[in-house]
Structure formats: C-alpha cells, structure tokens
Amino acid sequence: MRRLAAIWPPAPGLHEGQPLAEARAILPALDALPADPAAEREALEGLAQAAMRFTPMAAADPPDGLWLDLTGCAALWPDEAAMLAAIAAWLAIPARLALAGTTGTAWALAHAPDGPERCICSPGGEAMALARLSPALLRLSPCVVAGLRRVGLREVAILARIPRAALTARYGAEVVRRLGQALGWEEEAIAWPPPASSWEERLDFAEPAATAPAFEHALELLAGRLCARLAAASLGGLRFTATFRRTDGSTVPLAVGTARPMRDAPRLARLFAMQLDGLDPGLGIETIRFVAEAMENLAPHQALLGHGARAADLAALADSLTVRLGRGRLWRPAPRASHVPERSLGQAPPIEVSSWQAPATPRPLRLLARPQPVLVMAPVPDSPPLHFRWQGRLHLVRAASGPERIAAEWWRDGAAPDRLRDYYRIETTDGTRCWLFRAGLHGAARPPRWFLHGFFA
C-alpha cells in the first residue's frame, strides 16, 4: 500500500502516513509523486552546506531537520529573534525554528506539536520549557516512550524528578542520556562536516569556462599558489582535490593521491590535467577550489645525484601511473607470513620496499589466480601423476618431484573439506614445468581432486 510521506501545501483531512487511495478519495485533484529518500537526504545535506552562511557549524539532521551551532553568531544581529527571523527569511520554506542552550531542548521545541513557529529558550530555562512536553520529544525510541506512558510518565517534568539510577535500571541508559542532553548535563556529539581546510585556493572565472586549456592554466595557477604556501610552511600534501563548480551549482571533484608528501606545482597540475578528459563542464565552470589534505612535514630539498634523485623519480612515476591506471592497480609485492601460496603474497604501497628471502623449496614464477582443476592419472596413494589433461589437451609427465604438503590454516579456513594439499613439481615431455597439487587424501569420504596452480620457468 502506498502512503503519503509528505504533503504540500497542507490540505484539510490529509496527514502523513495516510493511504494514498484514501487521500485521493478526500482530494481527487491530488498530484502524487513517488518519495525519493536518497534525493531528500542529499538535498538536506545541500541545505546544511548552504546554511554555513550563518555559522561554520551546520549539519543535516535527517529526515527533515538542520542543526546550526549559533554560539557567538548572534552578535551579528541586534538580538536572537532578529537572527531567527533572518534564518527563516533565508529558508523561504515553512520551518520551525528553536534556539536553546542544549541540543535536546532545541530539538524538542522545534518538534513539539502546536508549538510556536519561532521559539527561543533563554539560558537556564530548559527545564521550564520542557516541563509540559511529552517524553517522546526527548528523541526516545517508541518502545521506551510506550513503556513510560504505561506507568503514567507523560511529562518531562515528572521524568526529571525520578532518580536517575532508577530510570537507568528500568529503561536502560537511553532515557537518562537523552534527558541529560536536553537539560544540559550531558554532551551530544553531532556529526559536523569537517572544517574547511585552510590549505585551500580558489579561482573564480569572470566568465564560465568550459575548455581544457583554460582549466589547465587555472590548475597551474592554483597549484603554484598553494605550493608556494606549502613551501613557506615546509609542508607537503598527500592528497589534493580540485572541485569544479558548475554554473548550476553542481560540483565535480577531481582527486590526486601521491605516494609521498609533495608540493611540486607543475607535477601536481599535470596529474590533474591528466584527468580533465573525463570532466563534463556542463554549461561552464565558474569556480575551482583547490585543496591540499593530509599534510606532512616536507623539508626543503635540492635535487640529489644518485639514489635520492632516483627515489624521487620513482615516486613521481608511481603517482602518474596511479592516476593513469586507477586506484589499486599499482603496487609493490610484499611477502606475507603464510605457507599457503596465494596468501604468501601481499600488496604494499608503490614506494614501500619490503625485503624478500629465497624460498626454502622452489616456487613457481606464475601463480594462477585460482587453481584450475585438471584430470589426472596417478597411482594411489601419493605418487605423482603419470599424465594430466588440461584445457582439453593431454600432457605426459616426464619428471616429477614431491610431494610438498601444505596444510590449510585451520584458524582461518575452519573445517574446509580439502584441507591438505600435496604439491608436485611436474615436467611434461615438452619441457613445461608446472605446479600441480592434490587436494584431500585417498580413503577420505571425498575422493581427492587435482589442480594446476602455477608454472615454473
């Protein structure tokens, strides 16, 4: 059954949660659109962003609220009422505004049924303001509210008089926590958006730009400015973002991650320019914001001869290849402590060098991503194969050595059925050397199976 999620403009007889058919019976001219919670959430985030004109701390409170931390911001207006009026005028949509010293009180006053449109709670007046309100407005879960109502706790004032220990014992920590957030003895953590980086440069185009040369030039300019500031502070960034803002307000972020902290403006501009192909400028770009993140100390250096220069060159190559190939497509091999071949190899960042030791027993040069099943003729119980069939061809075995037994790691795999692998080095009559293994043992409930796992040179 489809129900009403929101009604605009308000109409008599319609309410949220009402079945659509019933609403249509009341108001035949009803024009219904499907609800899109994701888009609403996004729009709310956008509204929170825009609300930063009033305070640096503005966050969305889904599904339909905004948090604004206005501490110290009222000084810009004659009084708090004037500030609320300004916010209401800016919002230009019907909204309930409440200003209070605690988050819980502000929320309750803004959501209280039949409350005033704008409501200011003076400091210290929280308990008074909440006294007659229902505990549901403390943002308690419905079952807790139902439980409170059953025993007659219908007002916050009564709730506040009960010893906290008794409340916690009966209803859990939630009631006391929410009460504390409303009355001011408990802090509430709101997920404020991260503060704007001070390592930011922006460029506003006089006319919307849409061509790659214009962007390249702008990126060079911005990178130059930012890197000059970074150099003055002896810092380097590990992540850089360039956010292109279209004329219609939508944004396109481009990001560059570097292997080691850097502040080389021409290189940075090139790394971004490599991504410009995929950029859709729409009707034109009006602003580019260029931000450096994840700062690390980077002492000024001069180009060294020999090893130092090589390492820097390699880092530069790694950055440009990472941008060119995409994330996760460039790595250093790193040994891992495991006997299982496919687990003995890990991936490390492109500039991290690990040390390797020669394996005790020969290891293949190519390891198939997934062992491939082969049909094998082999004498029981543990002789190497006489021949095997792979990819539709029969291969005769000329020489073989083994087995090398590798047991699965019980602490990871649990009781896997084929926990034992017996590996054989096989040389076929044409000279190909490959790595076969038998999973499982003869005589077990399940007959052993054979796999091809890799190739030696």
Next chain:
Amino acid sequence: MPRNPPLTATALAGLRAALPPLARHGRLSLGPAALDAALGGGLALGALHAVAETGLAAGASGVGAGFVACILGRLAGPVLWISPHADLFPAGLIRFGLDPARLLLAAPADDRAGLAAMEAGLRAGVTTVGEIGIDRIAATGRRGSAGSLGGRRLSMACLDQGAMGFLLLRRVWAGREDGAGREDCAAAFTRWCIAPAPSKGQHGEPGEPCWHLRLLAARGGAEGEWLVEPGGEDDAAPALRLAAGLGADAAGSRARAAG
C-alpha cells in the same frame, strides 16, 4: 663527368667508424660467447627487446618471464613490471637473481593502458617489462595514426632515456610460434622466441630449467638458436649458460651479414 670513386674496404670501414655505435647505451654480456657474438657483442642496454614465449600454455608458462628475470638480475635499479593478468609470483624470481624488492607491479585494465604505462615508465628512465597481447601491438603499431602507441614509440622512449624495455608477448598469434618474428615488433632491437625444453634432472626429478632460445633478429647481429640454462641466483654470474652437450657450439646459428 667525374665518377664516384668505387667504395674500397678501407673507405667503408672509415664510414662505419664515423657512425654512432648501434647500442648507444652500452651492452650486457649474457654469458655464452656464441650468444654474445650473435648479438654483436652483447645485449644492447637502453633498447627495446621483444620476447615471445611458447609452451604448454602460451600466455601462462613462465619461460619468457624467467628469461627476462635472468637479464634483469644482472642490472640494477627498480623494475616496472606491467601484467594485465597480475599472475607474477615474485618469490619464484629470486632463483633467477631478480630481487622482488625491486619490482613495481602494475595491472592495467587493458593493453592500451598497459602500453601507455609502459611508455610512461620508459620515459621516466625506469626499466620496464610489458606483457602485451600481440594483436594489440599489431593494431597500434600498424595504424600509425596520431596517438597510437606502437613498438616504435616504445623503442624511441628506450633510446632517449637509456632505459631497458622488454615486450613479453604471451599469446601465440594464429598458431604461429614465432610471435616476435612478426613485423609488428620490427622496432625492437632484438627479437627472441623462447620455449621450454626438457631439463637434465636425474632420478626422474625435474632439474634446472632449460630453455630453447631462438634469436630471430638482432640489429647488427645474426640469428641463432641455443639450449640455455639460467645463470642462477648469484648476480655476479652471467645471465645464462649453455646447457652442456646440446648445441653448445651454436651449431644451429646461421651467420648473416652484420650491419
């Protein structure tokens, strides 16, 4: 009318001496004298080499990678190894003298990205190995349109930066074994075809790897074929040695006029 004087042998030698050397960045001895002689004095450094491998499963057998690892083990510096299949197992490279700590592995989404990455690596002066399907070289090398990446561009990048480049061709072209013999790899300094050969292990066990190595073309060199074994883990030892007893004197080598 004055006629051009006939070219004498000494004049010809003088002209040859005035030319810059073919291998502008030096040469690396591979070990066996017959091999070095066929190459014209060793494997050219700072040049592009094409290696095609065949075997039980072309595209999977490790012989080409083993051969390249033997050579790289005798050189210094980082190695960018580009493989779309990402099936290289570094622990297996140690026995050929290549320390996996030198490796930087890349797994491009397709051959086009792989070739671009290879060129970027060579332009940065880093030794680069690219595992590329042969058909891709054919498609990009022949068309010659602007922006296409062929063997010629890779070769130029090698020569400009003095970086060593290896094209590892892992797919047999239409059943032909000598993938590196195609015109597509004409820009490469040398072209090789390598196949696994039965080893000389005893007591029914596989022994040291043994390869049937064919030199299809070398600038300023000759063709030839040999049975070789890898030089081993010690990087002071030569890269390769001839498998004893079999074709040790390069009997199959067919001399060709050099230069």
